[in-house]
Amino acid sequence: MDKRKALIILQDLLKIKSVNNHEAQVADYIKLQFDQYPAAQVTVVNYAPGRSNLVITIHGDQPGKTLGLSGHLDVVSPGDIGAWQHPPFAGEMDTENVYGRGASDMKGGLAALIYVLLDLLKQKRSFAGTIRLFATVGEETGNYGAAQLTRQGFADELDALIVAEPSQLQVEYTHRGVIDYELAATGKAAHSANPTAGNNAIDQLFRFNTAINELMAPKTQVDPVLGPLLHNVTQIAGGEQINSIPARARLYGNIRTTPLYPNQPLMAEIEDLVAQLNEQPENELQLTYHYPESPLPGNPQAPFVQLFRKVASNTLGHQVAAVGDGGATDASEFIRAAQKFPVVIFGPGNESGHQVDEYVAIKDYLAAITIYQQVILQFLR
Numbered sequence: 001m002d003k004r005k006a007l008i009i010l011q012d013l014l015k016i017k018s019v020n021n022h023e024a025q026v027a028d029y030i031k032l033q034f035d036q037y038p039a040a041q042v043t044v045v046n047y048a049p050g051r052s053n054l055v056i057t058i059h060g061d062q063p064g065k066t067l068g069l070s071g072h073l074d075v076v077s078p079g080d081i082g083a084w085q086h087p088p089f090a091g092e093m094d095t096e097n098v099y100g101r102g103a104s105d106m107k108g109g110l111a112a113l114i115y116v117l118l119d120l121l122k123q124k125r126s127f128a129g130t131i132r133l134f135a136t137v138g139e140e141t142g143n144y145g146a147a148q149l150t151r152q153g154f155a156d157e158l159d160a161l162i163v164a165e166p167s168q169l170q171v172e173y174t175h176r177g178v179i180d181y182e183l184a185a186t187g188k189a190a191h192s193a194n195p196t197a198g199n200n201a202i203d204q205l206f207r208f209n210t211a212i213n214e215l216m217a218p219k220t221q222v223d224p225v226l227g228p229l230l231h232n233v234t235q236i237a238g239g240e241q242i243n244s245i246p247a248r249a250r251l252y253g254n255i256r257t258t259p260l261y262p263n264q265p266l267m268a269e270i271e272d273l274v275a276q277l278n279e280q281p282e283n284e285l286q287l288t289y290h291y292p293e294s295p296l297p298g299n300p301q302a303p304f305v306q307l308f309r310k311v312a313s314n315t316l317g318h319q320v321a322a323v324g325d326g327g328a329t330d331a332s333e334f335i336r337a338a339q340k341f342p343v344v345i346f347g348p349g350n351e352s353g354h355q356v357d358e359y360v361a362i363k364d365y366l367a368a369i370t371i372y373q374q375v376i377l378q379f380l381r
C-alpha cells in the first residue's frame with residue numbers, strides 16, 4: 001500500500017469545506033482522480049447549484065455481481081472554530097491521527113474507498129462483476145443525495161452495499177430509522193375572559209399528544225439489537241400572550257424506528273390519527289414530516305456480513321462483532337431500490353464525529369483500506 005498517497009487523499013478531502021453544501025468541490029476532486037483511468041465511468045448527478053453527487057462505475061473483466069460502496073461528501077458545521085486545537089479544514093496530521101471536520105464522519109471512510117478503487121485501477125486487478133461508488137450530497141441534513149440516486153435507478157442492480165460511515169471498525173448490519181414530524185394547530189384568538197369565542201390551538205396539541213401516546217403505548221416489541229421503538233415530543237411553541245386564547249401552536253416529535261415498526265405503516269397510522277382528530281370541528285391540525293429515514297433491517301448470519309467479519313477479524317487480529325446502531329445512514333434510501341440486498345456499515349471513524357478536534361486514527365484508516373480491498377475482491381471473485 002502507498003500509505004503516503006492514501007493519507008494525501010484524506011488530507012485533500014478534509015481541506016475542502018463541504019459544510020452541509022459545496023459538495024461539488026469534493027466531487028470535482030474525486031472525479032479528477034479517476035479521469036485518468038478510462039476503465040472508470042464517472043457520472044456527475046447534479047442536485048442543486050454547487051451540489052453534485054458522483055457515481056463511479058468500474059466493470060471487471062468477467063460478468064458477476066454488483067457491489068455498491070457509499071460515502072457522503074458533506075460534513076457538519078465545525079461550530080466554534082476557536083475551540084479546535086487543530087484547525088477544522090487544514091487536514092493536520094501527527095504521528096497517530098489525522099484531524100479535521102469529517103475525518104471520522106466520514107471523509108476517512110470515503111477516502112479509503114477512493115484509494116482502494118484507484119489502486120485497483122492502477123494495478124489492473126482482475127475481478128468479476130461491477131463496483132459502483134456512490135458519493136452523495138446532503139446526508140447530514142436528510143439523505144437526499146442518496147434518495148435522488150436511488151430514484152434515478154443507480155442502486156437497482158446492487159447485490160450488496162458497503163456504507164463507509166464510522167463504525168469503529170465494527171461490522172454494523174442493522175440500524176434505526178427516524179421520523180421527525182411537525183404538527184401545526186390552527187385555532188381562533190379571543191379574549192381569555194371570553195374563551196368560548198375562540199378556539200385554543202394549544203388544547204388541540206394536548207389532545208393530539210394524548211392520542212399519539214395511546215397509539216404508541218401498545219408498540220412494545222423490542223428489537224433484540226436496537227431496542228424499543230422510541231417516541232418523544234421534543235419541541236412545543238404557541239400562543240400570543242397570557243390573556244389571549246392562542247390561535248396558533250406547533251409541536252415537534254421525534255420517533256426512532258426499528259425494523260419491527262418500520263416507517264411507512266407508522267406514518268400511515270399517525271396520518272389516520274390526525275385525520276380522525278380533524279373530524280372534530282374544534283381541531284385543525286396539519287402534519288408534515290422532515291426527511292423520514294427508514295430503519296435498516298439486517299441478518300447477522302447473511303453471507304456478506306459473515307465475509308466482512310472474517311476479513312476484518314483476520315486483518316485486525318481479534319474477533320470483530322456484528323452490531324446494530326441508533327443512527328440512520330444513506331442506506332435508508334438505497335434499500336428502496338428495485339431488489340433487496342444486504343448492507344454493511346463499516347468505517348474507520350470513531351466517536352469524535354460532530355465534535356471539536358474530530359480525528360481518525362491513521363492505523364484505523366489504513367486497516368479499513370486493507371479490509372475494503374479484501375472484501376471487494378473476495379465478494380467479486
Ligand SMILES: [Zn+2]
Nearest residue numbers: 105106139165
Ligand atoms: Zn456520516
